[in-house]
Amino acid sequence: MRLGAPRRPEPGPSTHRFLRDVVRHSAGRCTALCLIGVATAAAELVMPSVLGHAVDALLTDRQAPWAGRWTVLAAALTGTLIAAQAGEALLTGTTAARTAAWTRGRLLRHILAVGPSAQNRFSPGDLSSRVVGNAAHTGAAPAAVAGLLAAGVTPLGALLVLTLLDPWLGAAFILGIPLLVLLLRAFVRDTSDSVSRYQRIQGEMAGRLLETLRGARTVAAAGTTRRERSRILRPLPELGRHGHRTWRVLGRSTARAAAILPLLQLLVLAVGGLLLTAHRLTVGELLAASRYAALATGIGMLVSRVNDVVHSRAAADRIAEVLAEPATAHGTRRLPAGAGTLEFRGVAAVRGGRTVLRAVDVSVPAGSSLAVVGRSGTGKSVFAAIAGRLADPDEGVVLLDGVPLPELCRDELRRAVGYAFARPALFGGTVGSAIAVGPTTVPRQTVVSAARQACADDFVRLLPDGYETACRATALSGGEVQRLGLARAFAHSGRLLVLDDATSSLDTVTEHRIGAALWHGLDGRTRVVVAHRASTAARADLVAWLDGGQVRAVAPHAALWCLPEYRAVFEPPCIEDDRPTPAPLLDQGGGGPGG
Structure with missing residues (x-):
């Protein structure tokens, strides 16, 4: 890749097909992750309502006996959340490891099927970086997709419950949704470009390093260690620039979210306070509304999940490039009797x-x-x-x-x-x-x-x-x-x-x-x-x-x-000087016609 080149196009159909294959390979585990994620989201959505009922029961003499029951239910939901999150973490790790192993196996088989011609386009170091690093990022794709789907359930469900509590609460939050959508769109666009460039420069540096390691004796004999080190590390500033850009994009998105989300929560609480004074909400419902507003603004979790998906897609794009190389096709015929003409x-x-x-x-x-x-x-x-x-x-x-x-x-x-x-x-x-x-x-x-x-x-x-x-x-x-x-x-x-x-x-x-x-x-x-x-x-x-x-x-x-x-x-090249050129010397034993 030429450093400073124009922005690369979006991943092509081959990348999307490969990602579908990756997710399909882990379909069972991906489905389990989705179910666990949805169950976790459901527990998170029920929790504010339970806490609100517990508060209302404590504030109302007639419902005081129910307070203990609501508290026990809240404790049970808390235990369920802890167990679900632990199971999700374990399943996410094993899914990523198994998918990365499958991806590496498929990529290695294809490289070997392509044969020596694979190195006409990809250097050995670049191929190694794709097999090792990019396969690991691609292996995280099923868990990232499942996590993204589950992460979307919580804010959507929270917004729905807010609207059910009172339409004005939902309307107050909906005012800020366009800003959140723009924030996510800008994050995906800028991060995709930076991550893709970062991974490609990593592959280029790996290729240069492997070349130098292969010629270590030549480098040592020529005394060019510093020159080779400089050659290997020459793309490092560009690598750092894209790495810093990725973190800047993430930090900028987080900072904007930190400014927007509290304003949305304050807006929902202000509307809720007015509804409380109008006796359209109870104290417990206002508490629940504040928690639902926080869940509905779960943009931080979405940004994190989107970031994982972007990294996986960029890595899958690099692997799909290799898989797009045509493998050497073989027929089905056998050799007839013969001795090797x-x-x-x-x-x-x-x-x-x-x-x-x-x-x-x-x-x-x-x-x-x-x-x-x-x-x-x-x-x-x-x-x-x-x-x-x-x-x-x-x-x-x-x-x-x-x-x-x-x-x-x-x-x-x-x-x-x-x-x-x-x-x-x-x-x-x-x-x-x-x-x-x-x-x-x-x-x-x-x-x-x-x-x-x-x-x-x-x-x-x-x-x-x-x-x-x-x-x-x-x-x-x-x-x-x-x-x-x-x-x-x-x-x-x-x-x-x-x-x-x-x-x-x-x-x-x-x-x-x-x-x-x-x-x-x-x-x-x-x-x-x-x-x-x-x-x-x-x-x-x-x-x-x-x-x-x-x-x-x-x-x-x-x-x-x-x-x-x-x-x-078979003669060595002659060096022209003032001396007469000697007759060419032939190898012993077979130099002449009768050799």
């Missing part, structure tokens, strides 16, 4: 307004290996993401054994395609379970075998508890983490394996050892490998050479090596 047909992809792939036509025979090479920015990682449907192309289609990937059901797709990344995340708690994470259950024997293929078994056994060592308790190097990621990919059988720069942190010897498993020991799985080394490309059956977003050629490495432009892909 992969085809790109007319594939194009646009990222950040730039076409990174255009008119890509590539066919990878089943069981073969394809190295994807090209200079930085030519679309290699996008190619790898589209190959296993971590992303969808903007044009064209990708097929696996003749079936378009979008037509496959989710489980079938994820069992058929495995991935390994340059910076894999270790889930599962322990090292062993991190390797076993996947769509199917993997026995320990397979985990150990996969770790050996990825050259990870040796260092895993040196950990304090071996494969049962907690991931957070290990100080692993980048290369060791990559080997665990490779082991996870090797542990799950499938038709297609995609490696997106998954060996970039490995030394040449380790990469060569892993290559034996990657190129020859994966039971005929089709492999797509993003390659930066000529030795890696040389081991592949075919090379897809990307240049300017297009596939310039698909051929064996040996056939392409004769082209100077292809060899230049």
Whole structure:
């Protein structure tokens, strides 16, 4: 969100639909809260009348025996109010907690259903703030709505009873209702805008903080701690401005209410005094009228309830924005018998307004290996993401054994395609379970075998508890983490394996050892490998050479090596100076055509 941007529009239909779903999910508890609130309001409305009758009974000799009965009834109503308010507080807390948990679950499921593309619009920190903070505020919506409905019963009921006591009492109070309505309307309008901006700036700051935490080592090495702190806290003045504005609006509304409400009560009492002198009201009825006037002016409770609803609606608006992102749709088809033939047909992809792939036509025979090479920015990682449907192309289609990937059901797709990344995340708690994470259950024997293929078994056994060592308790190097990621990919059988720069942190010897498993020991799985080394490309059956977003050629490495432009892909950039430029050095073991 750009700071200082124009006022945002009111929440759209998606927000209102989502809020309806939230309230519907807690319909039973919401109904119970409404009933308790109405019962509490009824007790509050009966209480002034009971007290008035008790006073009249004490002042009238003929009704003196009734005074004790009215007093006992007043005590019973007081006990009922205490019990109802305690039950309401307990039910409000549990309803908010359960609804927040349901909201978080739904939001998390949708984020995972959208997939990696969710981060194209929302930063991880912003998503975290929505899942944690905004879900909690949204969880309070059912209780806030129920409380608002119940809070409206008391002033309306009090106004009705005032009118029944004497129409002039009701008329005196009705004179001030337009002022109360204007007060509430201004409060809702100003508070909605401030709360919405406040929550959005919170999300922006959370996103910046998470970015800095991810790059903590870079920040420390560059000595830019103060600069990062300033960058994270830069929106803080704007955040404080909207926070102070929210409190100012609340304080201004409370102050206006404090000025208006006593005047209304005084007006009702003045009219009541005149009616008392005219013998149209008793002393007890005048006492009851004063209490009903106070209940009818319960604007403070309404402001508080409206404030809760405004906060919940603003939070629901932010969650509805994420839910409006379309989830990745999956089909219902299963893969036919086959070994993993992969085809790109007319594939194009646009990222950040730039076409990174255009008119890509590539066919990878089943069981073969394809190295994807090209200079930085030519679309290699996008190619790898589209190959296993971590992303969808903007044009064209990708097929696996003749079936378009979008037509496959989710489980079938994820069992058929495995991935390994340059910076894999270790889930599962322990090292062993991190390797076993996947769509199917993997026995320990397979985990150990996969770790050996990825050259990870040796260092895993040196950990304090071996494969049962907690991931957070290990100080692993980048290369060791990559080997665990490779082991996870090797542990799950499938038709297609995609490696997106998954060996970039490995030394040449380790990469060569892993290559034996990657190129020859994966039971005929089709492999797509993003390659930066000529030795890696040389081991592949075919090379897809990307240049300017297009596939310039698909051929064996040996056939392409004769082209100077292809060899230049693997050469470091030359630095022009007065000295002669040395001949390019190739990786050992596979740099030449015969590699």
